[in-house]
Amino acid sequence: MNDTLLQYALIGAVVLPLLGAGAALLPAPPGLRGRDPEQAVLRHGVTVTGAVLALTLLLAAGFDHDDPARMQAVTDADWIPALGVRLHLGVDGISLPLLVMTALLTFLCALYSYFRMPAGPSTAGFVALLLLLEAGTLATFAVLDLVLFFLAFETVLVPMYFLIARWGEKGRERAAWRFVLFTVAGSVVMLLGLLLVGVEAGTFDMVRLAEQHGDGLSRTVQVVAVAAIGIGLAVKAPMWPLHSWLPDAHTAAPTVGSVLLAGVLLKMGTYGLVRIALPIAPDGAHVLAPYLAAFATVGIVYGSLACLALARPGARGDLKRLIAYSSVGHMGFVLLGIATLTPTGVNGALFANIAHGIVTGLLFFLVGAVKGRLGTADLDALAGTTGAALYARAPRLGALLAFAAVASLGLPGLAGFWGEMLALFGAFAPAEGLHRGAYLTFMALAALGTLLTAAYLLTVVRRVCMGDPAERAAEGAAEGRPAGGAGAVHGGGAAVPAGARPAAAATALALPPAGGPAPGTAAGAAVLPDVRGYEFAAWVPLVVLTVLAGLWPAVLLGLTDPAVRTLLGGS
Template structure:
């Protein structure tokens, strides 16, 4: 177990180095590009297998206890240690990261995005995986910061070198927002370490009672500083504006990893660091966090409704990016409730969002490959998608992902949002219940708006537009042979649209299956997170 967790972090780094080396003669395949893409599939597959083995060997009877721990002194003068561990909060995120990265590598093997050498692409994707896995595995504040920052450069280059229109501006916006947030976060982490005398997250989470080394003022400053950095990555409304541009410009696998994994790093930091280490500061700022979350839910939904409107020229990829602002608002609302129900809902919504939005971005990328556009007006027109008739399996799966995203009961998206609102209905002691009831009502309105824009997406993309019919001249017997007037040429038939390919089945079926499984059997995930959350909110006792 101990070696498995360490291997999860180290193997992608070794694989990234291996991707830059020449392929052995017997493994070159048809060309060197194929060899390095196959190398990416192999390494991410091994990492996924290790994460599944870690989950299988995890003591599910004690999910609140840190397991598979490694604790080695690294920089004694600064009290920084290489401290790794996994509990019921971090285990699902580790498996989700390994799964999504493997599926992205598999998809890229068949559909490599246009850009520079695949060697650099595979290497950057593996470095990104290593940084994300390390973020969820480390238990030292400085190591957390290093892992948190480690993912920025790979994602910047994935957007800037393999992205679409506007990729340079989007990549710069991404890196500037996240770096500025991280500088402020580093100051907060250093303040915690200096005032408490340790950067160990387990020790800090345990020693947060009346005898804590962190005064109320220190906690307020620390939460504000750390929270800004985490909120940028979350993404919280008002600090989210980098996200739509980054998603729209990123290649398909970049969008999948950004939505499915990177956004979770911010919300995970709130749960792992802010809640247990600075509880008094979180209690003070919780109403403000909940207010921003509720505004984000409404704002994201209204932005999506504006994009889906006929004639607005909205981009489907951009619409899904704005939907993430709303969905992650539910995660932040659950965290801000400061009670086990809300925090469990936030953790569940994290996983559900990764599965569902990852599937949506995969499908939108494939739709662009088929039609050449993600413009909703083009997709809804007579020359657009109309997927139910032209590619029924593709259209059916896209409709499934959309209704899962709107929170249909029985699918994964339902439980997290419902529990987050339940948490806001009865927030922790000392928080204003009328205020949180208002936030809950806004979140409930957001679910209705979410259903509206996603059903409109299904209507326009899967069913096609409703073209204007020319007047039909009846024949002598009153019959109408077709939908055109005499002398009017018949409308050209839309070109063939390929349905799901075998590699798309392989890459997307696990996400669809897990969406159904999590919706029908939520106890599988909640049974892991709840004991850990109860201990975390109880001061680690």
């Protein structure tokens, strides 16, 4: 395919969401307004994100898969000549999968929001922020200049802050402030590292810096630069112990905010480590890699233990919070793979990056659906007399939740398996000069983390999906509570859980009228709607990709491996 066409496709994918964000704030033309202006702006969001997805798919179709290490669809023009800053964009085998995944997840979030808009102050503002978030994320993966990378990296903070603070749930303002304060503090340190590299090397061009592979930068400069850049990226990754903003942000964020935060924003940190730290300052990366591996391993075990604590009976664990802590563990495998400094480990990290985005995005969609139906994400309530019992009451929803859980725990044949396995293989044989004994210890502890992951995810499936809804309804009646428990949804209406905003009632799913249990539902249990058509449309692409990535990993590894070897200096 003509490289000029690919160049325009990449530029369009980055610029179109920006233009769409501005247009979303304008009054809709009379012919497009229809009966409901709010639905018109939501249609606008679906249309723009769909067009961006089409552009990224065009980019993927025209990409030269025989030479994925070469930057393609390149745009390179002066922007600030006095500082040597250029408008430099391009895509290779590392960034292409991230661009497509970002466009896909944003489109699915826009489609989901069209039918289930979160309660908040302004539909137009929500759509504009969603598109601005997409533009900043796509730009982060596409730009090839350190200054532009920093600007794009910071652009996403504003829309995500407002999505949490204005469309979130209980504790949203505190969670939004923690998100901003942590990431801004890390970004200030990262900026110092980026400026140090650019000034010392005489260029901010990421391609030239990668080709120099540390030439012109002293060992001390490289160590300081990697430490500074790594701190900023590790906050976003998130790496233990810089992760503490994440559980609050996920718990308070609306469903689509959690999907994009886990599926896209966390990837910006690990992508920056691979794109910037490893090739530009290899000596500094080599010095600090064991520390990164140690923190990553602690994060794997810590995240799994935190999830186990939340999953146990009586802990009052929130299901969204549990999935957030699981991200700390899963992203720990990504960081461990990067810290091996080997093609095997880094390829595993990039594969795990994509797998986590797909699977955890699906998990947050499903948890949001469970919470929307039952009015709570409290595991004790879902496992108690509220009686989720999804296999009996909403079998398709229960099956999808179980599928996403086993994909997240790394079941062979699904997407979550390959990345974590390759990261462990990389730790078994780290790069030359790294202490193999230490990395074998990291590998053993990370392998323990996989067992703990299986334990808490299977516990969640057992407590949320299994059980007899009739028995739980009877228990609730014996304790003086209505069948289904507090916050459960009954025929013809929805009970809003204590502490919820009044606007939440308007977004609750209506149920079939009462008049006896639905087919296959035990008597005495509240009717629970199964997966809706728009939910199938938003979730099935993620299910398909989870299976395809698990059964055909060579598609993704064939893209990343040549590019990774080039970035690592041809090793």
